[in-house]
Amino acid sequence: MKSVLRIIVFVPLGLIILFFAMANRGSVRIGVDPFAPNDASAPSFEAPMFLVVLASMALGVLAGGISSWLGHLPVRRAAKVARAEAKKTRLEIEKLRQQALAELPADDKGARR
DSSP: OHHHHHHHHHHHHHHHHHHHHHHOOOEEEEESOTTSOSSTTSOEEEEEHHHHHHHHHHHHHHHHHHHHHHHTHHHHHHHHHHHHHHHHHHHHHHHHHHHHHHHSOHHHHHHHO
């Protein structure tokens, strides 16, 4: 079911990206100095339009992922502490259970287990 859903989503998405790239092959000049006027002396480079747009989208997705990951750090830390406390509690419960079974009279030990 998941593989069919992936095909239904990713094949059209891939085709859209392919058609976009084919339609926008022209070169554009990208200036890297925001304060320089639009002349030939400013640092810049040329790249195909589709590459600029897709790279911008990829950087946006990466920035959003990093932002989300950093935003969830406190939650992950709290979960780690909770897991450690739960493990400690389970060990303590098992220790107390063993102590309680050891304190039972000898004739009840076999019946209780």
